[in-house]
Amino acid sequence: MAPTPDRELKKGNAELLILALLEHQPRHGYEIGKLIAERSEGVVRFHVASLYPLLYRLERRGWVKGAWEPAGGRRRRFYRLTASGRKTLADQRIRWRSFSRAVNRIVEVRYA
Amino acid sequence: MHDWKELVRVRLSPLPLEPSRREEIIEEVAQQLEDAYSEALAGGASDPDALRRSLAQFKDWEDLRKNVFHAVKAAELPVWQQSGILSPRRPWVWTALVLSLALFALFGFRQALATLATPLGSSWSDRVFSARTLDSIERQAIVHADSRALAFVALHHPDITTAAGAAEKAIALDPHLTWISARFAQAQTPTLDPAPWIALLKTWDPDNAFPYLLEADQFFDPRSFATAWERRGAMLAPPHVIVLESDFRLPMQKAFAAPRFDSYASRRFDLDRTVLQEQGWDRPDLLIQAVGSRPIPNLQAIRAYADYLVIDLGETAEKAGRFQEAAAQYQIASQFGVQMQQASPGIERLIAMRIRQQSYEHIVALLRLQGRAEQAALLEPSLGDLHDAFAFEAREYRSADVSAGRAASLVLFFGVLVIALGVAALAWLAAVVVLCWRENASSLFNNFAAMAALAPPSLFLASLCLYGAYYPYTRHINQFESGEQLFRELLPFWESLSGQMYRGFWLNMLIWPTLWCVVVAAVGIITLRWIAARRQSESLHEQ
Numbered sequence: 001m002a003p004t005p006d007r008e009l010k011k012g013n014a015e016l017l018i019l020a021l022l023e024h025q026p027r028h029g030y031e032i033g034k035l036i037a038e039r040s041e042g043v044v045r046f047h048v049a050s051l052y053p054l055l056y057r058l059e060r061r062g063w064v065k066g067a068w069e070p071a072g073g074r075r076r077r078f079y080r081l082t083a084s085g086r087k088t089l090a091d092q093r094i095r096w097r098s099f100s101r102a103v104n105r106i107v108e109v110r111y112a
Numbered sequence: 113m114h115d116w117k118e119l120v121r122v123r124l125s126p127l128p129l130e131p132s133r134r135e136e137i138i139e140e141v142a143q144q145l146e147d148a149y150s151e152a153l154a155g156g157a158s159d160p161d162a163l164r165r166s167l168a169q170f171k172d173w174e175d176l177r178k179n180v181f182h183a184v185k186a187a188e189l190p191v192w193q194q195s196g197i198l199s200p201r202r203p204w205v206w207t208a209l210v211l212s213l214a215l216f217a218l219f220g221f222r223q224a225l226a227t228l229a230t231p232l233g234s235s236w237s238d239r240v241f242s243a244r245t246l247d248s249i250e251r252q253a254i255v256h257a258d259s260r261a262l263a264f265v266a267l268h269h270p271d272i273t274t275a276a277g278a279a280e281k282a283i284a285l286d287p288h289l290t291w292i293s294a295r296f297a298q299a300q301t302p303t304l305d306p307a308p309w310i311a312l313l314k315t316w317d318p319d320n321a322f323p324y325l326l327e328a329d330q331f332f333d334p335r336s337f338a339t340a341w342e343r344r345g346a347m348l349a350p351p352h353v354i355v356l357e358s359d360f361r362l363p364m365q366k367a368f369a370a371p372r373f374d375s376y377a378s379r380r381f382d383l384d385r386t387v388l389q390e391q392g393w394d395r396p397d398l399l400i401q402a403v404g405s406r407p408i409p410n411l412q413a414i415r416a417y418a419d420y421l422v423i424d425l426g427e428t429a430e431k432a433g434r435f436q437e438a439a440a441q442y443q444i445a446s447q448f449g450v451q452m453q454q455a456s457p458g459i460e461r462l463i464a465m466r467i468r469q470q471s472y473e474h475i476v477a478l479l480r481l482q483g484r485a486e487q488a489a490l491l492e493p494s495l496g497d498l499h500d501a502f503a504f505e506a507r508e509y510r511s512a513d514v515s516a517g518r519a520a521s522l523v524l525f526f527g528v529l530v531i532a533l534g535v536a537a538l539a540w541l542a543a544v545v546v547l548c549w550r551e552n553a554s555s556l557f558n559n560f561a562a563m564a565a566l567a568p569p570s571l572f573l574a575s576l577c578l579y580g581a582y583y584p585y586t587r588h589i590n591q592f593e594s595g596e597q598l599f600r601e602l603l604p605f606w607e608s609l610s611g612q613m614y615r616g617f618w619l620n621m622l623i624w625p626t627l628w629c630v631v632v633a634a635v636g637i638i639t640l641r642w643i644a645a646r647r648q649s650e651s652l653h654e655q
Contacts, residue, residue, distance in 0.1 A: 028143075029143075029144055030144050030147045047169075048170065049169070049170050049172065049175065050179070052137075052141060052180065052183075053176070053179035053183035054183070055183075056137075056183035056184050060183065060186060066136075068136075074143075076143060077136065077139075077140050077143075
């Protein structure tokens with residue numbers, strides 16, 4: 001059974017996950033939630049009640065922009081990265097890589 | 113087909129955002145529900161099961177509503193728009209507040225709160241019977257020629273000169289009140305000479321032992337507390353040393369020979385109770401304080417003189433074979449003990465019982481020595497009764513102290529809670545009223561109103577507990593028939609209460625820690641808000 005990620009870790013990196021998913025194409029909320037669960041193979045699951053407030057917060061900060069677009073015979077609200085969001089994503093990604101490398105260096109040490 | 117938007121609209125209302133933005137959010141959340149529902153149906157779920165699974169995504173709609181508003185507006189949801197169990201929109205919060213106020217209709221609750229208003233860290237009595245209050249009573253009493261009110265002022269005014277003036281007026285109006293002169297016999301001030309007051313009392317009540325006891329007390333110079341303590345060392349000396357002083361011996365002789373004993377406790381109780389009621393102070397603690405400040409003769413001096421009669425005179429005569437003289441001395445002490453026991457409450461009665469015991473033991477021994485065993489046998493049951501009564505009263509005092517101490521601690525604890533929560537509830541009420549008037553008046557108000565919403569129901573619960581803890585001691589002062597009953601039923605409780613105040617219970621155990629917590633919490637909240645604001649401004653700057 002895959003370990004459940006620490007709640008704080010998830011909370012702290014929720015913005016990074018969403019920004020990363022929007023890097024190459026706009027997506028709507030339902031799709032974002034599904035993708036996070038799928039790509040993490042069920043390890044990371046976003047409670048939907050947290051996802052939408054998070055999207056609205058990112059939108060208020062100007063990191064993403066939501067717009068209604070037709071999809072599947074109805075309109076849906078798609079979120080895309082803004083320039084500011086891209087810069088934030090880049091910064092957060094650097095921080096994450098640095099952090100995860102540091103953690104790996106500690107936990108992956110093998111003793112001869 | 114389910115009307116998903118309506119379903120979400122109902123659950124997210126009210127959401128105080130711009131109408132267009134609100135509709136967008138409702139539509140978006142509705143699509144989330146619809147997608148989950150469709151996916152569940154496609155997976156083979158039944159309609160009710162698919163609906164249940166879809167709705168299960170949002171377990172707490174109130175939480176979602178708050179989070180959405182906070183995410184969009186970067187502010188807490190206005191308190192009047194919240195629907196949580198502690199929201200001001202919930203009737204039960206107001207019901208709790210109204211019930212808390214309704215408790216004021218209960219006499220016992222009002223009395224408990226009045227008790228807690230006793231000034232912190234000060235004497236239990238001084239501020240209650242303040243010069244200002246008593247001056248006001250005196251003015252009214254002079255206008256209405258109210259001798260009892262004047263006598264009350266005379267008994268309790270902190271300024272002895274003013275008190276003496278009031279006493280003169282009261283006695284002039286009603287000579288039956290001359291007994292109030294006893295107060296001035298123990299005046300501890302150089303500005304008043306007790307001698308004329310003692311003389312007046314002896315003239316008015318010549319058959320009473322009490323004025324003579326007060327006169328004998330002058331030997332110990334009550335006008336100077338320090339000197340009184342120093343001279344009290346003389347009380348440790350054998351009785352025959354003290355009685356060499358005629359200033360002490362002669363009035364004590366008259367006191368022990370007097371046909372009756374009346375410390376005016378009963379008259380004083382009646383007067384204090386009546387005037388307190390007339391003034392609207394229906395509080396047993398005030399009555400205890402009023403009655404408790406009555407002059408008590410020096411009990412050590414009484415014991416010393418009784419010892420002198422029984423041991424120095426009686427035993428000496430007995431050893432010398434002057435049995436009749438010895439019996440007379442024992443009889444004088446015994447007779448005085450009987451009179452004092454009948455007329456005295458509390459510790460004075462215990463002292464009187466001790467004097468009786470001592471003289472009875474000597475009388476019984478003397479009778480046996482004289483070969484009058486039958487008469488001795490007749491007295492022995494009385495002696496046994498005295499032993500039992502003394503042991504019972506002493507034991508009763510001790511057991512009352514323990515339970516009263518616990519009750520006093522509870523009353524103090526819940527009392528402080530009620531005061532703190534009452535202040536919080538009032539602040540909550542003010543914030544809620546302001547926010548009702550202007551919804552966006554202040555985010556600080558809004559946050560405080562949301563946090564302090566627990567105050568009204570907590571206040572009600574704490575008030576109930578205070579009422580319950582104090583209930584056994586709730587009394588109207590006219591329910592007491594005597595000072596003895598008042599002291600027996602309530603004194604241990606009040607002594608515990610005031611004792612805990614003196615021991616700094618209020619300040620050390622409750623008030624200061626509470627204030628420190630409030631200060632630390634306030635500093636913490638301000639710091640966190642400052643950090644949050646700084647981080648927000650930095651992130652905006654980075655954009």
